[in-house]
Amino acid sequence: MIDSENKENEARMTSRNDRSSPARGLPRWVDFLAAFFLLIGLSPVFLLCALAVRFSSKGPIFFSQQRVGRKGRLFRLIKFRSMRVQQRGPEITAGDDQRITRIGKILRGTKLDELPELINILKGDMAFVGPRPETPRFVDPSDVRWRRILERRPGLTDPVTIRLRNEEKLMAGITGDRETFYRNVLQPYKLEGYIRYHEQRTVRSDLWVIIKTLWVVVTPSSADLPALEHVDSERQSGRQGG
Numbered sequence: 001m002i003d004s005e006n007k008e009n010e011a012r013m014t015s016r017n018d019r020s021s022p023a024r025g026l027p028r029w030v031d032f033l034a035a036f037f038l039l040i041g042l043s044p045v046f047l048l049c050a051l052a053v054r055f056s057s058k059g060p061i062f063f064s065q066q067r068v069g070r071k072g073r074l075f076r077l078i079k080f081r082s083m084r085v086q087q088r089g090p091e092i093t094a095g096d097d098q099r100i101t102r103i104g105k106i107l108r109g110t111k112l113d114e115l116p117e118l119i120n121i122l123k124g125d126m127a128f129v130g131p132r133p134e135t136p137r138f139v140d141p142s143d144v145r146w147r148r149i150l151e152r153r154p155g156l157t158d159p160v161t162i163r164l165r166n167e168e169k170l171m172a173g174i175t176g177d178r179e180t181f182y183r184n185v186l187q188p189y190k191l192e193g194y195i196r197y198h199e200q201r202t203v204r205s206d207l208w209v210i211i212k213t214l215w216v217v218v219t220p221s222s223a224d225l226p227a228l229e230h231v232d233s234e235r236q237s238g239r240q241g242g
Contacts, residue, residue, distance in 0.1 A: 025129050025206035034128065035121040042115065049080050049112050056103040059085035062116060067133035070153045072141065075125040077133060078116040082107050091135060092182045094171035108168070111217050117156055129206040130155025131194040138187065145191045152198055157213040160193035165216045165223035170231075189231045 039046070050061045063081040066074050082104025089099055100108065107113035120126040126133065133154035140146050155161075164170070167186075174181045197205075216223040 024203075025201040026127065026203055028124070028127070031121050031127050032124075035118045039118050039122065042118075045112070046115060049107065049115060052103050053080050053082075053107075057084055057101045066136060067154070068136055068139045068150065069125055069133060070150060072139075072150055074136065075120065075123075075133075077125075078119055080107055080113045080116060082113045090179055091137065092171060092178050093168060094174070094178060095168040096172045097168075109220070114156065121156065125154075127153040127155045129158055129201070129209050131158060131198070132161055132190070134187075138183070143191075145188075145195060149191065149194050149198075158194065158209060159197050159212075160190050162209070162212050162216055162223060163193070163226060164190070166220060166225045170225055185231060 053061045059081055061081060063079045063083070064076040065079075067077045069075045082101060083097075083099040084101060089097070093100075104113070117126060121128060130153050131149045139150075141150075170186075171178055171182070
């Protein structure tokens with residue numbers, strides 16, 4: 001069943017390759033300079049967040065986790081820690097996760113927990129715009145969609161990330177096995193969206209994505225969370241049509 005689905009995906013991706021030429025967004029030097037100056041300009045915010053994490057709960061200021069980058073290279077994604085330490089649980093986080101600290105809820109809600117990812121951008125692990133990097137556990141190299149996505153540098157944001165700005169709220173509404181839902185429904189939805197955007201991305205579209213990202217960060221309610229039925233139907237239509 002899985003093999004036939006992968007073959008179907010491969011045929012669809014090949015068809016897409018025949019129709020489109022490689023698209024490019026913001027060059028690496030722009031990402032580097034922007035990350036460098038933002039780290040300097042936002043250093044007071046960076047310091048305040050670090051102090052809030054340090055004095056709100058026991059544990060390190062930063063949380064780092066192995067993620068899969070371009071060409072399958074592994075790197076350590078850096079965030080401000082938003083969960084209690086030494087509490088095991090699922091890798092998929094929902095808004096009702098009891099491991100999240102009070103300060104962590106604020107950081108996650110405002111996306112300030114992702115501010116240290118500017119360091120990842122500076123190092124070249126990530127770009128400002130690109131598919132969100134996954135943990136190795138959720139990356140399937142045998143899936144042609146993943147092979148297409150791993151051709152590109154992962155990013156801080158993209159149109160899928162904007163649509164799923166309140167993803168943790170969506171996951172909190174899942175009453176069954178959340179990891180199964182993520183693997184079988186939400187992740188394929190993301191993969192299809194990543195590929196659609198990156199087939200036609202330009203410098204102008206990347207700049208527009210960054211502007212829209214800033215807007216939904218400042219006004220979370222402006223990000224319309226897709227209904228579960230829409231996520232599943234779009235995933236199905238992506239598999240069937242492309």
